[in-house]
Amino acid sequence: MSASPSPRDRLFDEPRQLVDFAFDETVAAVFPDMIRRSVPGYETVVALTGLLAARHLDNAGRCYDLGCSLGASTLAVLRAMGTNPCEVIAVDSSAAMLDDARRLPGFDDRVDWVEADVREVEIDDAQVVVLNYVLQFLPVKDRLPLLARIRAGLRPGGVLIVSEKLAAGGYFDGLHREFKRANGYSELEISQKRAALENVMRIDTEEVHLARFRDAGFGATRVWFRCLNWASFVAWPNGDPR
Numbered sequence: 001m002s003a004s005p006s007p008r009d010r011l012f013d014e015p016r017q018l019v020d021f022a023f024d025e026t027v028a029a030v031f032p033d034m035i036r037r038s039v040p041g042y043e044t045v046v047a048l049t050g051l052l053a054a055r056h057l058d059n060a061g062r063c064y065d066l067g068c069s070l071g072a073s074t075l076a077v078l079r080a081m082g083t084n085p086c087e088v089i090a091v092d093s094s095a096a097m098l099d100d101a102r103r104l105p106g107f108d109d110r111v112d113w114v115e116a117d118v119r120e121v122e123i124d125d126a127q128v129v130v131l132n133y134v135l136q137f138l139p140v141k142d143r144l145p146l147l148a149r150i151r152a153g154l155r156p157g158g159v160l161i162v163s164e165k166l167a168a169g170g171y172f173d174g175l176h177r178e179f180k181r182a183n184g185y186s187e188l189e190i191s192q193k194r195a196a197l198e199n200v201m202r203i204d205t206e207e208v209h210l211a212r213f214r215d216a217g218f219g220a221t222r223v224w225f226r227c228l229n230w231a232s233f234v235a236w237p238n239g240d241p242r
């Protein structure tokens with residue numbers, strides 16, 4: 001994302017009053033460190049998102065990065081495209097995230113930063129839509145309508161890339177906790193962050209995701225990455241392209 005290391009995430013390391021988690025300036029400032037130490041496989045998923053996207057982007061085609069945060073997936077798409085033309089519409093509702101993203105190196109004028117709610121952004125003539133770790137932050141009732149709009153806005157040869165935490169049972173939940181501990185988070189940090197996320201992050205099972213892609217009109221879906229209780233999906237509008 002950036003050549004310089006991100007400041008360390010210490011947001012939850014002192015006892016604090018319970019406040020719902022928000023993607024504000026304090027989170028934006030430590031976000032690369034936070035997501036790398038919290039989401040197993042994050043760096044692999046981001047890099048492969050770029051490769052997947054590039055496979056579907058041609059003739060200066062359009063990619064949406066919905067819930068882009070600091071633009072990690074956007075940057076991966078640009079890198080995978082080399083100097084080839086494309087248009088990446090990078091959308092986030094957090095002004096703090098977009099302010100920081102715009103200051104990071106590596107982006108160029110192929111990127112259009114848009115401060116908006118993904119539920120209100122028009123999806124038009126897309127070859128690629130990326131929705132990495134975002135659906136889980138939307139109210140459950142808004143997820144299917146968003147996916148259906150994405151499906152309608154994708155070209156026939158396009159692709160939707162979705163990454164999410166899954167409700168996958170206590171075994172993987174326990175391992176995920178150990179992953180965070182191994183990455184230097186204390187019990188206090190883990191439990192305070194979990195409490196802060198409780199009202200804002202609602203996760204679904206893999207089966208719920210697969211059924212919802214079908215209901216949204218996608219012809220086929222595959223899981224292309226899985227690590228503990230985290231997964232990444234590709235969904236194609238008109239069935240498996242191979």
Ligand SMILES: C[S@@+](CC[C@H](N)C(=O)[O-])C[C@H]1O[C@@H](n2cnc3c(N)ncnc32)[C@H](O)[C@@H]1O
Nearest residue numbers: 023067068069072092093094117118132133137
């Ligand atoms: C976990 S981060 C996504 C990480 C990013 N896609 C990546 O791979 O680095 C979730 C992002 O979604 C954004 N977000 C959440 N709800 C949103 C909404 N309704 N509209 C736009 N952005 C939203 C948040 O501001 C936050 O930046």
